[in-house]
Amino acid sequence: MKDIVNIYIDRIFKGNCIDEMKKMPSESVDMVFADPPYFMQTDGVLRRTDGTKFSGVEDRWDKFSDFAEYDKFTTEWLSECRRVMKKDASIWVIGSFQNIYRLGYIMQNMGFWILNDVIWSKPNAVPNFGGTRFQNSHETLLWCAKTKDAKYSFNYKTMKYLNNGKQEKSVWNIGICIGHERLKDENGNKVHSTQKPEKLLYKVIMSSTKPGDVILDPFFGTGTTGAMAKATGRHFIGFEMEEKYIKYAQKRIESINPVIDDITNLKLEVKPPKVSMSRLLEFGYLRPGQKLYSKDKSKEVVITASGHVSDGKEELSIHKMSAKMLGLMNHNGWDYFWVENKGEGLMPLNSLRYKYQKERGEGQE
Amino acid sequence: MKDIVNIYIDRIFKGNCIDEMKKMPSESVDMVFADPPYFMQTDGVLRRTDGTKFSGVEDRWDKFSDFAEYDKFTTEWLSECRRVMKKDASIWVIGSFQNIYRLGYIMQNMGFWILNDVIWSKPNAVPNFGGTRFQNSHETLLWCAKTKDAKYSFNYKTMKYLNNGKQEKSVWNIGICIGHERLKDENGNKVHSTQKPEKLLYKVIMSSTKPGDVILDPFFGTGTTGAMAKATGRHFIGFEMEEKYIKYAQKRIESINPVIDDITNLKLEVKPPKVSMSRLLEFGYLRPGQKLYSKDKSKEVVITASGHVSDGKEELSIHKMSAKMLGLMNHNGWDYFWVENKGEGLMPLNSLRYKYQKERGEGQE
DNA sequence: CATTGATATGAATCCTACG
């Protein structure tokens, strides 16, 4: 990030994203969010049953003559995205049935590894006026790592917390962008035909980036990605061809007040200090021969000099021993065992790791 | 259908579906439902958090060496499906993120026209045990016409009725197949690793077929498609490689009792008789100079000899005239205008079409 | 019999740091 921070960070650049990305250094961004043209093959005008015109996607940037041209365009911008992505960066791409199968196929062929396809289910989608099909009430997001073996960021606990304590699913129920959030021009018309809801981008960013990360959006539009990046303490880089969109995006992002709190700072993702049993023995937090207990004190084991524990029959790691006592194949011994606290009752074994870290300032990953 | 009825209808054939389909005549089926191998690229064992093993898809029929081999297989079976489809037939294909982008891309290239991509959202999907991604809680169905201009079947009103009076969406909430519905072998183990829920197939069939239609399922498995086809008064043709699956499917389908009622017979889809204004004039159900009224009688028009109506300023069709009176661009005049009923008050203009049909036995499409 | 609680299981691309 340091290489590009002064030149690129938190700015919107006017121009074709393929040309603009070519000027960027390789492996420089942490995440990409891309909302490319959808290739809607609507010829003529779509009208509601009362005859009023439905103002859908008919802008000139959404016209492609055939699949070959669209595939070529897709391959070009995705190749540049792939190049500027750090090796552990991930990429989100949003589309609808008209284009998402082109995107997914091409991305798989390029070596991107699909982590999830996420369904944005819209409770207030535009109805099917003709009664000719099912109401198209969703869009699809592809979330991919750069390669199969990459160590992408995923803030599992934060997502779980934001989903009322249950792990987040691949189907997200979020309303389309309307009301105050929808940008309108001086005539009251919508500025952009496909402005995405902020809730969607908030979830995308909070699930797959860390504070300070750089997020690239090659089809910036009116800047929902930039707005949410700023709001959550992340950085953005935007490319956009239309001057009009850039102006609205800049004004919009300026007005954003970041909310930097424990959630956006990923405090929920913090893991226990990595302090081993042998280290606790070495520095006198435990001693060989000392006993560890189950919480109700119904079971006890003896610590050995090597940092394992013995139940009188076997000498095992605290994890294997707790699993054995619970009849499981795996268990976390740090959470199972308790230790005598100077005659004041039992304290969790795991608390010794926090004590060690606090007193010696080591052990945090 | 007549060509193949005696040989193929309501039977399961053992063998590779590509070879078997090649023996079939062209343009002979009304709908295809295909649940091909997903090419899940998994290795090793996946354990639940309690250490027990998760038994997913480990079948040999899901093994492919790479995308190229999978794409070739996909192209071959889809080509044969396309050939045996009648020109107004439609095709459903189900998959997950591992394969659906291969399927969609290839189908679009072959000329299939995507009508909807339907999301099967599973409230009781397998969780993500490792906390590494979003829980994969959906699968995707592609519903396509053979060509862009084909006149496919879609039972809009039936779907709306089954969805509590609201138009059906592209996101369906249906539980995975468990409990009594899940076929078990003599040892209590699931017969097929990916048996689909009957509710899903019911909805697929009821939305896109007519009574008596022939449905082809090239990956028949344990026959959910056949069971629901029989249950709704449709016919099936199945191909399946595994003898074991065929035996369970045959037994299962035998036990099905068809429920042939107004819903399965699509009585909700019946349209008003196609009888024109000029025909009503010709046979004396209306006469030139007679008046038509709005329901509250606040407006009136006069019928002309040509079957149009005049408001004293313009002579227009009943549809254009009703639209004009309502300030709309389009409206259905048959539902807007009322006609004097021999001094007994007003009756709907449209009711004359039913009267004509009843008395003369014409007009039904 | 009704209710409660324990157990089983389903199309899954399911870890990571260290030596």
Add this chain to the structure above:
DNA sequence: ACGTAGGATTCATATCAAT
């Protein structure tokens, strides 16, 4: 690169046993 050990991680529902 590869093996090994440490240690982090699950939701809805059906079935069946226990009260």
